[in-house]
Amino acid sequence: MSESLSVNAPLTAADGEPLKLKLARERRNKQLKAVALIAPLAIFLLLTFVIPIATLLKRSVDNPEVVSYLPQTTKAIAGWDRRALPSEDVFRAMSQDLLVAKENKTIFEVAKRLNMDITGFRSLLQKTARKMPLELAAGESVRDRFIQIDERWGDPDHWHVIAKNAKSWTPFYLYSSLDLRETKAGTPELAPVEERAFLNIFGRTLWISLWVTVFCLLLGYPLAYWLANLPARKSNLLMILVLLPFWTSVLVRVASWIVLLQREGLINSALMNLGLIHEPLQLAFNRVGVYIAMVHILLPFVILPAYSVMKSIPQTYMRAAISLGDHPFAAFWKIYFPQTVAGVAAGALLVFIMCIGYYITPALLGSPEEQMVSYYVAFYTNVTINWGMAAALGSLLLIATMTLYAVYSKLVGANRLSLG
Amino acid sequence: MSEQQPASDVLVSFRGVQKSYDGESLIVKSLDLDIRRGEFLTMLGPSGSGKTTCLMMLAGFETPTHGEIRLGGQLLNNVPPHKRNIGMVFQNYALFPHMTVAENLAYPLTIRKMSKSDVAARVKKALDMVQLGNLANRYPGQMSGGQQQRVALARALVFEPQLVLMDEPLGALDKQLREHMQLEIKHIHDTLGITVVYVTHDQSEALTMSDRVAVFKDGIIQQIDAANVLYEKPVNSFVANFIGENNTLHGEVVAVEQGSAVVRLASGDTVRASAICVDRAGEPTSMSIRPERVRLNQFAESCENRLPARLAEFIYFGDHVRLRLDVAGQSGFMVKVPVGELDSRWQVGDTLNVGWMSQDIRALDSAVIAH
Numbered sequence: 179m180s181e182s183l184s185v186n187a188p189l190t191a192a193d194g195e196p197l198k199l200k201l202a203r204e205r206r207n208k209q210l211k212a213v214a215l216i217a218p219l220a221i222f223l224l225l226t227f228v229i230p231i232a233t234l235l236k237r238s239v240d241n242p243e244v245v246s247y248l249p250q251t252t253k254a255i256a257g258w259d260r261r262a263l264p265s266e267d268v269f270r271a272m273s274q275d276l277l278v279a280k281e282n283k284t285i286f287e288v289a290k291r292l293n294m295d296i297t298g299f300r301s302l303l304q305k306t307a308r309k310m311p312l313e314l315a316a317g318e319s320v321r322d323r324f325i326q327i328d329e330r331w332g333d334p335d336h337w338h339v340i341a342k343n344a345k346s347w348t349p350f351y352l353y354s355s356l357d358l359r360e361t362k363a364g365t366p367e368l369a370p371v372e373e374r375a376f377l378n379i380f381g382r383t384l385w386i387s388l389w390v391t392v393f394c395l396l397l398g399y400p401l402a403y404w405l406a407n408l409p410a411r412k413s414n415l416l417m418i419l420v421l422l423p424f425w426t427s428v429l430v431r432v433a434s435w436i437v438l439l440q441r442e443g444l445i446n447s448a449l450m451n452l453g454l455i456h457e458p459l460q461l462a463f464n465r466v467g468v469y470i471a472m473v474h475i476l477l478p479f480v481i482l483p484a485y486s487v488m489k490s491i492p493q494t495y496m497r498a499a500i501s502l503g504d505h506p507f508a509a510f511w512k513i514y515f516p517q518t519v520a521g522v523a524a525g526a527l528l529v530f531i532m533c534i535g536y537y538i539t540p541a542l543l544g545s546p547e548e549q550m551v552s553y554y555v556a557f558y559t560n561v562t563i564n565w566g567m568a569a570a571l572g573s574l575l576l577i578a579t580m581t582l583y584a585v586y587s588k589l590v591g592a593n594r595l596s597l598g
Numbered sequence: 599m600s601e602q603q604p605a606s607d608v609l610v611s612f613r614g615v616q617k618s619y620d621g622e623s624l625i626v627k628s629l630d631l632d633i634r635r636g637e638f639l640t641m642l643g644p645s646g647s648g649k650t651t652c653l654m655m656l657a658g659f660e661t662p663t664h665g666e667i668r669l670g671g672q673l674l675n676n677v678p679p680h681k682r683n684i685g686m687v688f689q690n691y692a693l694f695p696h697m698t699v700a701e702n703l704a705y706p707l708t709i710r711k712m713s714k715s716d717v718a719a720r721v722k723k724a725l726d727m728v729q730l731g732n733l734a735n736r737y738p739g740q741m742s743g744g745q746q747q748r749v750a751l752a753r754a755l756v757f758e759p760q761l762v763l764m765d766e767p768l769g770a771l772d773k774q775l776r777e778h779m780q781l782e783i784k785h786i787h788d789t790l791g792i793t794v795v796y797v798t799h800d801q802s803e804a805l806t807m808s809d810r811v812a813v814f815k816d817g818i819i820q821q822i823d824a825a826n827v828l829y830e831k832p833v834n835s836f837v838a839n840f841i842g843e844n845n846t847l848h849g850e851v852v853a854v855e856q857g858s859a860v861v862r863l864a865s866g867d868t869v870r871a872s873a874i875c876v877d878r879a880g881e882p883t884s885m886s887i888r889p890e891r892v893r894l895n896q897f898a899e900s901c902e903n904r905l906p907a908r909l910a911e912f913i914y915f916g917d918h919v920r921l922r923l924d925v926a927g928q929s930g931f932m933v934k935v936p937v938g939e940l941d942s943r944w945q946v947g948d949t950l951n952v953g954w955m956s957q958d959i960r961a962l963d964s965a966v967i968a969h
Binding site: 492494495497498499500501502503504505506508509513516517 | 657658659678679680681682683684685686688689690692693694695696705706709710753754757763
C-alpha cells in the first residue's frame with residue numbers, strides 16, 4: 179500500500195489493469211446504457227417531430243414543377259435578358275418540353291403552378307400543348323407560331339413568370355402567406371388592398387389569442403389563488419372540478435357549447451323564459467362563442483401552473499409585509515404577485531401558443547370571420563391540395579411561436595419559466 | 599392581576615382573552631397578561647398550547663373570540679395588523695425573495711413615506727447592527743440561514759416599532775448558531791431597550807434570553823416568572839417537568855403544617871417537603887426535586903430526608919456523570935455527580951444513600967393533567 183503511494187507509477191487494480199482504463203470503461207458502459215434508454219424516445223421524436231417539421235419547412239419553399247417538367251426551357255431561359263421576348267431557342271425548347279409533358283401527362287402540374295402567378299396560364303398552357311407537336315414549314319419561326327396559337331405568348335410577363343419559377347425553390351408561398359408579391363426585380367412588395375387576405379387572418383389569429391389569454395388570466399388567477407389558500411381537502415375536490423373538463427375531449431366540449439349557446443339553446447331559452455330578453459342572443463357561430471369555448475378549454479393551462487407556484491409561496495410573506503405596515507392589497511401587489519409572475523406567465527404563454535394553432539373550436543363555433551390560420555392550413559391541405567401554401571402558413575405559425583418564446587425568455591427569463 | 603388598572607410601564611395587556619377556531623374548544627382559555635415596557639417576555643409551551651395564537655392575536659392576524667388586548671393603552675381589537683406598528687420575526691424568516699437585503703429593509707420605511715436619504719441611513723444603521731453592512735445588495739437566496747435570520751431581525755427593527763414579536767425565530771438554525779443568535783438577540787434587546795415578545799417551545803432558549811417566561815399549557819398560562827424562579831420554584835408538576843430536568847417521587851400526604859408537608863411513599867418511607875399544591879392529609883402528590891439538589895452518601899448525612907437507593911445505570915457526560923437510581927422502589931431518579939466526586943468502587947446494583955433538604959423538594963399536584 180505504502181509502496182504504491184510513494185511511487186509515481188499509474189495505479190493498477192488487483193488484476194494488474196491500470197485503474198484509469200478500468201474507470202473509463204465503466205463510464206463508457208454507463209453512457210451506453212443511458213443512450214440505450216433514451217434511444218426509443220429519440221428515434222420517436224426524430225420520426226414524428228424533427229423530420230415532419232423539416233419537411234414542412236422545406237415544402238414551404240419547394241418549387242419543383244417548372245424545373246422538372248420544363249427542363250429544356252429552364253436551361254434556355256437562363257440566358258434571357260428579361261426585357262424583350264425570349265429568343266427563338268427558348269420557344270423551341272418550350273415546344274419540345276410541352277410535347278414531352280403532354281405525353282407524360284405532367285402538363286397539368288406545371289399549368290397549375292404557373293396559374294398561381296398569372297390567372298389563365300393554365301388554359302394557355304393546355305391549349306398550346308394540345309397543338310403539339312408543331313408542324314412547321316421550313317424557316318418558320320416557332321415564336322411566331324406560338325403567338326399565332328395565343329397572343330399571350332407575345333407578352334413578356336408570361337415569360338417572366340416562367341423564368342421566375344425556373345428555380346427549384348421559391349419565396350412565393352411565404353410571400354403569398356404575408357400578402358406580398360414578387361416584383362419583376364425580385365423584391366417583395368405588398369399586394370394591392372383588394373388582394374390581401376392573410377395579414378388580416380394572421381392579425382385576427384393573434385388578436386383572438388391575445389383576448390383568450392387575457393380572459394384566461396383574469397378568470398384563472400383569482401381561482402388559482404383561492405385554490406392555493408384553501409385547506410387541502412377542499413382544494414383537492416375543487417381541483418377535480420377544474421380537471422374534469424380538462425380530461426374530456428375537446429370535440430365533445432365544443433359540441434356541448436353549441437348545445438348551450440345556439441339560438442334555441444339552453445342559455446337563450448332560459449333567459450327568454452325569465453323574461454330578461456325578448457330576442458335570442460347571438461352567442462354561437464360568432465366571436466362570442468369562440469371566446470367562451472376557447473377560454474373554457476384553455477383555462478386549466480393557466481390555473482395549473484399558477485396554482486403550483488402559489489402553493490409554494492408561504493403565507494408568512496404576506497403576513498410579514500402587513501406586519502411591516504403595508505396595506506394588504508398593496509402587499510399582495512408588491513410581495514405576492516411578483517413571486518407568481520413566472521408561473522402565471524408560463525401558463526399565459528402556453529395558452530397563447532395553443533390559441534395560435536387552434537382549429538376545431540373556431541371551425542365549429544365561429545363564422546367565417548373567426549377562422550384562424552390553422553383553418554387555412556387545413557383548407558389548403560384538404561380542399562385545394564396546395565401543400566406549398568399550407569406549409570408556408572404552418573412555417574409562419576411556427577416562426578411566430580418561436581419568436582414569442584424568444585421575446586418571453588428575454589423578458590421573464592426562460593429559466594424562471596415554471597410549469598410547476 | 600386582572601383587577602388593577604394597567605400601570606404606566608405596562609405596554610401590552612391581555613384581559614380575559616379567549617380564542618376558539620371551531621366554536622367547540624378554546625385554544626386560548628383565559629388570558630390575563632401584562633407585558634412591561636422594555637421587557638423580554640417569552641411564551642413557552644408545547645405545540646398546541648396556545649402560545650403562537652396569543653402572538654398572532656397580538657400581531658393582528660387572529661382576532662380574539664372574547665376579551666381585550668391593549669397596546670400602550672390603546673384598544674387593539676379593531677386595529678388592522680398593518681396599522682399596529684409591531685415588528686415581527688418569523689420562523690422561516692419571510693424575507694421577500696425578489697428583493698435585495700437593502701430593499702427588504704427599506705420596505706417598511708418607504709411605506710412610511712420617508713425620504714430616500716433617511717431610508718438609506720436607517721437601512722445602513724440596521725444592517726451594521728446585525729453586522730451585515732457588506733451584504734446589502736445580496737438576495738436572500740444567496741445567504742446562509744443565520745444571515746437571513748439577522749436580516750429578518752434587522753427588518754423587524756428598522757422602523758423602530760414599540761414592540762417586536764418573534765415566532766420561534768431560531769427554530770430552523772443548528773444548535774451552535776442558535777446559541778450564538780440567542781445571545782445576539784439578547785444584546786440587541788439590551789442595547790435598544792425595545793419590548794420583545796418571544797415564542798418558543800425550547801425551554802433552554804427561554805431560560806437563557808428572557809426577563810420573564812410565561813409557561814403555556816392547554817390555553818392557560820401555568821406560571822409566569824423570571825427564569826430562576828421558574829426553575830427553582832415551579833408551581834405545578836407540569837412546569838417542574840417542562841422546565842429543566844426534574845425528579846419525581848409519588849406519594850400520599852400524611853400531614854400539612856406551616857407550609858411543610860409530610861408525604862408517605864408507597865415503600866413506607868416518609869419525606870418532608872414544601873407544601874405547594876397540597877393542603878390536607880390524604881391527598882396524592884408528586885414531589886419534584888432538581889437533580890443537582892440531590893446529595894449522595896456522606897454529603898447526604900446532614901439532610902432531613904434520607905432514603906436508600908439502588909444504582910441502576912451510569913451515564914457518562916464528560917464533565918459529569920449521571921446516575922440513574924431506583925429510590926424507594928420508584929425508578930428513573932437522576933443524580934448529577936461531578937467526575938471528581940465519583941467513587942470508583944460504585945457498581946450497578948449497589949445501594950447508596952440519597953438525601954436532600956426539605957425546602958428543595960416541592961410537593962405538587964399529582965395529576966399529569968394540570969388542573
